[in-house]
Amino acid sequence: MKNINMKKTLAFIAALSMTASLAACGDDGESSSGGTTAGTTEATTASTAPKELNEEDKAAIAEIDVGDVEKLENSTVKWLSTYDINPEKGKPKMPDLELFENNYGGKIEWMITSYDTRYNDLATYVIGGDSPDMFPAQEFDTFPSKVVDGMFQPWDDYLDFNDAELWSSAKGAKALAEMHTLGGKHYVAATSTYSKCIMIYNKNTIEENGLDDPVELLEEGNWTWDTFRQMLSDYCSREDDKFAYDSWYFETQFMLTTGVPSIGMENGVLKNNLMTNEVERAQNFMFDLKKDDLPLPKAEFNWTEQRHRIASGNTLFWPCGTWALWEADLSDFGKPGEIMFVPMPRDPEADAYYLPSSMDAYALCKGAPNPEGAAAYMRCKLIAGNSDAAKEITERQYREDYGWTDEMIDMMHTVDELTDANPVISFHMGLATDVANAVDDGIKQASFSGADWATTRETINGMTDIAVEELNQKIAADFS
Numbered sequence: 001m002k003n004i005n006m007k008k009t010l011a012f013i014a015a016l017s018m019t020a021s022l023a024a025c026g027d028d029g030e031s032s033s034g035g036t037t038a039g040t041t042e043a044t045t046a047s048t049a050p051k052e053l054n055e056e057d058k059a060a061i062a063e064i065d066v067g068d069v070e071k072l073e074n075s076t077v078k079w080l081s082t083y084d085i086n087p088e089k090g091k092p093k094m095p096d097l098e099l100f101e102n103n104y105g106g107k108i109e110w111m112i113t114s115y116d117t118r119y120n121d122l123a124t125y126v127i128g129g130d131s132p133d134m135f136p137a138q139e140f141d142t143f144p145s146k147v148v149d150g151m152f153q154p155w156d157d158y159l160d161f162n163d164a165e166l167w168s169s170a171k172g173a174k175a176l177a178e179m180h181t182l183g184g185k186h187y188v189a190a191t192s193t194y195s196k197c198i199m200i201y202n203k204n205t206i207e208e209n210g211l212d213d214p215v216e217l218l219e220e221g222n223w224t225w226d227t228f229r230q231m232l233s234d235y236c237s238r239e240d241d242k243f244a245y246d247s248w249y250f251e252t253q254f255m256l257t258t259g260v261p262s263i264g265m266e267n268g269v270l271k272n273n274l275m276t277n278e279v280e281r282a283q284n285f286m287f288d289l290k291k292d293d294l295p296l297p298k299a300e301f302n303w304t305e306q307r308h309r310i311a312s313g314n315t316l317f318w319p320c321g322t323w324a325l326w327e328a329d330l331s332d333f334g335k336p337g338e339i340m341f342v343p344m345p346r347d348p349e350a351d352a353y354y355l356p357s358s359m360d361a362y363a364l365c366k367g368a369p370n371p372e373g374a375a376a377y378m379r380c381k382l383i384a385g386n387s388d389a390a391k392e393i394t395e396r397q398y399r400e401d402y403g404w405t406d407e408m409i410d411m412m413h414t415v416d417e418l419t420d421a422n423p424v425i426s427f428h429m430g431l432a433t434d435v436a437n438a439v440d441d442g443i444k445q446a447s448f449s450g451a452d453w454a455t456t457r458e459t460i461n462g463m464t465d466i467a468v469e470e471l472n473q474k475i476a477a478d479f480s
Contacts (some may be wrong), residue, residue: 060393078111082114099383106377131365140425151366155364192360194419195357196357196425198343200319202333208313214342225285232244255283257347258278258350259352260276261426263468278350311335341415359425
């Protein structure tokens with residue numbers, strides 16, 4: 001055991017040295033600007049005052065039973081991320097944070113970073129003896145390579161993954177947490193699941209072009225690749241400047257509707273699926289869309305997102321995470337009441353309705369000074385997710401603070417239920433950075449540049465096989 005721990009520590013030190021020179025792109029081009037490097041980062045709590053919960057909501061949250069708890073000896077949980085858990089100015093405090101503050105006397109201290117420097121910043125903090133407690137795991141790149149490198153530690157000594165009541169409303173999240181295990185230990189605490197990609201659209205555009213309502217197609221069981229393809233063909237016209245979809249989120253998530261990720265993981269063993277028929281079928285579908293000139297030609301728009309075209313009726317769908325609808329200004333999508341969304345279309349050849357899953361998820365940093373506090377916050381998130389009162393407050397916040405309609409709330413429930421039933425994730429972003437980016441970029445080329453999958457696969461499969469095999473060997477050696 002001592003030899004294994006020493007090997008992991010040495011690997012971590014080596015990883016810390018490497019991260020100083022590496023910059024990463026997020027899954028599907030997700031990135032965050034702002035923040036600073038660790039040398040100039042200031043740890044801070046919420047810098048601006050949040051919108052106060054009303055007294056009725058405070059009272060409702062106070063009634064939520066969190067079981068027997070003790071105040072934390074260390075009340076501060078240090079959170080290294082591009083975003084703050086504490087609410088922005090004018091935005092509401094979420095029920096889980098209210099539970100954490102009231103029951104544990106806890107608080108979240110935000111350690112600011114940027115997407116490109118976050119691992120470099122984590123390295124600098126740990127080397128300096130000022131490690132954060134928690135790190136976001138939503139990007140699916142903390143596991144397994146960063147765990148193998150020793151950047152994170154398991155949650156199991158602090159959080160009970162066998163507590164059926166605690167996880168009762170988070171079955172999908174529990175399933176994803178089980179996927180992030182090595183040596184029987186959980187390296188990611190997933191507290192809820194949600195769709196990694198929904199299809200946002202303007203209802204006026206659907207009506208004005210005489211298209212079938214995607215919501216009705218979904219309710220009828222007919223929202224499939226085929227009806228989606230027909231809708232795009234009926235709508236798109238280069239002559240009229242009408243294109244099918246924009247954003248950076250479609251390609252890698254669409255492929256997951258087959259139920260087969262590019263890189264899977266079972267029982268702690270990675271598997272390269274780039275040669276499977278399912279992946280090829282999805283890639284050929286996207287190749288045909290590009291061949292027929294349906295996606296917005298990104299190169300002609302300087303590779304810049306054109307979100308405003310949804311409101312103007314020139315682009316039909318905006319594939320993105322639900323977070324895009326939590327912003328204060330949704331005018332690029334349309335006026336209140338015009339905005340709607342559905343899940344990604346179902347693969348008609350799959351044995352179930354598989355959807356790309358994201359997760360509200362957290363990694364516990366190596367050398368975390370307050371793992372007990374971090375685990376207490378995880379418990380509050382799970383308990384809030386199981387509370388009808390907390391759900392009601394959250395839904396009202398969606399309506400009042402983000403302009404959601406009842407129709408959108410109902411669809412959110414539908415999408416969450418579908419995603420929770422058959423969540424699919426890919427572990428390709430958890431490979432070495434150069435391989436992860438090569439796979440991520442390769443998946444997009446059919447749609448971006450019209451490259452056929454056989455050619456793209458040939459350029460990335462070999463390096464992927466090597467990376468997967470090397471990681472599997474390290475996992476077998478250090479976590480068996």
